[in-house]
Amino acid sequence: MKKALKFLMAAGMTLSLAACSNGGSAATATPAPADEGSDDGVKIAVLLPFTGDQSYFDTLAQAAREVDAEDNGISVQIFEVDPSGSADESLWMNAFADVCEDGEYDLVVSGNNTYEGFLYQACEKYPDQMFYNFDYSALPEEGTPANCYCVNWALDDLGYVVGTLSAEMTKTGTVGVVVGMDNQAMNQFISGYVQVLADKGVKYVVSYPGSFTDTDLGKEVTSAMIDKGADVIWQVAGGLGNGVIEACSQHDDVWCIGVDQDQYLQFKDTKPEWANTILTSALKNTNVAFKAVAEMVKEGTYADKLGKAEAWGIALNGVGLAENDYYLANCPEDVRAAVADTLAKVTAGEVEVKDTLEMTDYDTEWPELLNANRVE
Amino acid sequence: MLGNIFSSLFKLTFLLTVLRMATPILFASIAAFVTASAGVANIAVESIMTFGALAGILGSYATGNVWAGVAIGLLVGAGTALLIAFFSMRLGADPILIGIALNTFADSLSIFFLYLATGEKGTSASLLTPTLGSVDIPGIKSIPVLGEILSGQYILTYVCWILLIVLFIMIYKTPLGMRMRACGLNADAARTAGINVGRIRVFSLVLSGLFAALGGMYLSLNSIHLFSKGMVSGLGWMGIAANGIANGSYGMLLLSALLFAVFRGISIVFSQSAVFPVDLVRAVPYFAVFFFLTISSIISYLRIKSGKVEEQ
Numbered sequence: 001m002k003k004a005l006k007f008l009m010a011a012g013m014t015l016s017l018a019a020c021s022n023g024g025s026a027a028t029a030t031p032a033p034a035d036e037g038s039d040d041g042v043k044i045a046v047l048l049p050f051t052g053d054q055s056y057f058d059t060l061a062q063a064a065r066e067v068d069a070e071d072n073g074i075s076v077q078i079f080e081v082d083p084s085g086s087a088d089e090s091l092w093m094n095a096f097a098d099v100c101e102d103g104e105y106d107l108v109v110s111g112n113n114t115y116e117g118f119l120y121q122a123c124e125k126y127p128d129q130m131f132y133n134f135d136y137s138a139l140p141e142e143g144t145p146a147n148c149y150c151v152n153w154a155l156d157d158l159g160y161v162v163g164t165l166s167a168e169m170t171k172t173g174t175v176g177v178v179v180g181m182d183n184q185a186m187n188q189f190i191s192g193y194v195q196v197l198a199d200k201g202v203k204y205v206v207s208y209p210g211s212f213t214d215t216d217l218g219k220e221v222t223s224a225m226i227d228k229g230a231d232v233i234w235q236v237a238g239g240l241g242n243g244v245i246e247a248c249s250q251h252d253d254v255w256c257i258g259v260d261q262d263q264y265l266q267f268k269d270t271k272p273e274w275a276n277t278i279l280t281s282a283l284k285n286t287n288v289a290f291k292a293v294a295e296m297v298k299e300g301t302y303a304d305k306l307g308k309a310e311a312w313g314i315a316l317n318g319v320g321l322a323e324n325d326y327y328l329a330n331c332p333e334d335v336r337a338a339v340a341d342t343l344a345k346v347t348a349g350e351v352e353v354k355d356t357l358e359m360t361d362y363d364t365e366w367p368e369l370l371n372a373n374r375v376e
Numbered sequence: 377m378l379g380n381i382f383s384s385l386f387k388l389t390f391l392l393t394v395l396r397m398a399t400p401i402l403f404a405s406i407a408a409f410v411t412a413s414a415g416v417a418n419i420a421v422e423s424i425m426t427f428g429a430l431a432g433i434l435g436s437y438a439t440g441n442v443w444a445g446v447a448i449g450l451l452v453g454a455g456t457a458l459l460i461a462f463f464s465m466r467l468g469a470d471p472i473l474i475g476i477a478l479n480t481f482a483d484s485l486s487i488f489f490l491y492l493a494t495g496e497k498g499t500s501a502s503l504l505t506p507t508l509g510s511v512d513i514p515g516i517k518s519i520p521v522l523g524e525i526l527s528g529q530y531i532l533t534y535v536c537w538i539l540l541i542v543l544f545i546m547i548y549k550t551p552l553g554m555r556m557r558a559c560g561l562n563a564d565a566a567r568t569a570g571i572n573v574g575r576i577r578v579f580s581l582v583l584s585g586l587f588a589a590l591g592g593m594y595l596s597l598n599s600i601h602l603f604s605k606g607m608v609s610g611l612g613w614m615g616i617a618a619n620g621i622a623n624g625s626y627g628m629l630l631l632s633a634l635l636f637a638v639f640r641g642i643s644i645v646f647s648q649s650a651v652f653p654v655d656l657v658r659a660v661p662y663f664a665v666f667f668f669l670t671i672s673s674i675i676s677y678l679r680i681k682s683g684k685v686e687e688q
Contacts, residue, residue: 367650
């Protein structure tokens with residue numbers, strides 16, 4: 001009896017602690033916009049698992065806050081649905097029910113490969129609601145839902161541009177990339193990258209540490225790359241990427257290329273030794289597309305996009321390099337000219353960039369491409 | 377291809393990598409070992425490392441002095457250990473359950489405090505934080521090979537090596553260590569002999585908290601120079617596994633901790649190879665854990681069966 005009581009108490013403690021961690025988000029999930037109650041403006045709900053990751057989700061959240069702050073008749077509310085990133089179905093479906101059932105919002109935004117399944121379920125459940133998937137990696141089997149516009153990012157093109165820049169910048173003839181996980185969606189980042197490097201005869205090291213958080217491993221993986229002669233290293237590995245930047249910052253002659261947002265700006269003020277190793281960052285401008293979509297909803301033209309799935313590439317400024325002052329000061333003019341030339345060619349469709357998501361036989365095509373000029 | 381892999385395993389750089397990566401695992405291992413030798417299980421090593429990592433950074437930022445930051449990290453580590461002691465010894469809860477509770481909420485709680493301090497939930501990059509560096513030892517530095525191993529390591533790596541020796545002397549050569557082991561072997565007998573079992577166990581838990589916090593601070597203050605969400609990533613569990621394999625033997629503890637570091641180093645080589653299936657890369661150190669736990673339990677089973685050791 002006593003033992004059972006103890007067990008219950010401990011279980012209760014665990015639960016209440018877990019509840020604490022969710023409690024924080026419940027508070028932030030209660031929106032309090034200044035113009036609540038007015039029906040005339042456009043209302044957009046953005047459902048994200050969490051914000052504040054200083055990376056992927058924050059790029060969108062920041063755009064949402066900016067659109068909300070502008071005096072343009074659009075109010076945006078961000079809901080942090082799943083702070084622990086558990087992808088728990090009941091959490092997500094309840095959140096969708098909260099925002100969809102009253103028809104209060106003109107547009108409901110969500111997405112990302114981990115969570116888009118819930119979005120598609122909601123699309124089916126609330127056919128009169130308009131949705132926007134800000135980053136899809138797979139569409140439902142029966143095709144794009146008729147009440148949703150899905151976009152993704154021409155990451156293959158982005159990788160092609162990063163590869164061109166790396167090839168131009170390297171002095172040793174070897175470059176490297178750290179990719180958090182080895183899967184088809186992540187490899188879309190580097191398919192164009194390895195393609196252009198192999199074409200140019202530049203050797204590359206590719207590392208899959210298999211984690212997005214293990215920073216110490218990221219640092220050692222990168223040190224091993226630098227030992228193999230890599231002097232321009234791109235990180236596509238979330239939090240583990242902090243270890244990559246740290247390792248690059250310890251070598252004066254090694255450049256790091258950031259990802260998702262302008263990482264030079266992120267570290268410029270408080271970690272100059274990190275910022276000074278980041279030549280540029282490969283941007284995935286979810287903010288640009290979000291702002292365009294919000295504008296379309298306001299203009300009433302969004303309905304034309306429903307049922308479509310589109311890739312936002314270089315032409316739409318969906319992807320690109322961060323051209324901050326540091327990049328302009330440290331990247332020689334002829335290199336920038338070569339990069340600009342590549343950007344133009346890719347935009348014009350003059351080069352055919354390989355894309356893992358479009359490979360019919362990924363399991364044989366991808367290793368062939370990946371290992372073409374790879375250094376082990 | 378395979379030749380490349382093997383040749384990179386027999387280089388000095390690989391040895392240096394392993395030595396660096398061993399530090400947090402060694403800290404976690406002695407954290408688990410010191411409580412186990414006094415007869416309490418502390419499975420909250422992973423969470424104390426997380427708290428220590430964050431507290432070290434926030435303390436260093438708040439005071440502007442990295443050593444004050446280390447002191448605050450140590451205090452938080454000891455405080456968390458006292459919390460375990462309070463729940464398990466005063467309130468009589470199972471220390472395993474306390475450990476589970478702590479591990480469950482460590483990541484979320486650390487993010488909560490990070491958010492309070494910085495307004496961000498990913499890293500502490502926005503805080504201007506003094507951090508720890510490496511130490512070059514003048515005379516030894518110039519010796520070939522040995523100089524590279526013994527000099528130029530991180531400060532907390534040296535701290536770790538010194539602690540390993542100090543802890544050995546404390547546990548095996550002092551009356552205090554003997555009492556600790558007595559509590560671990562048979563608490564009732566120890567009590568009969570006049571040892572205050574509760575006090576000894578609290579002491580061992582606090583030591584464990586300090587070691588784990590140092591392991592966390594190695595990551596945040598010494599290696600990466602910032603706190604990044606989820607950065608402990610299972611290193612604490614490797615320490616607990618090393619303790620499980622050691623089964624009370626200090627030599628086995630260090631050996632298994634070093635083996636985990638070696639396998640973590642091997643996983644780096646594998647992560648960059650075209651032949652090794654990368655899906656398994658992250659599993660390599662854990663396969664090693666599984667393998668060695670199996671071996672060690674077979675050995676102890678055989679010893680019990682042959683009657684050399686009495687079953688406990």
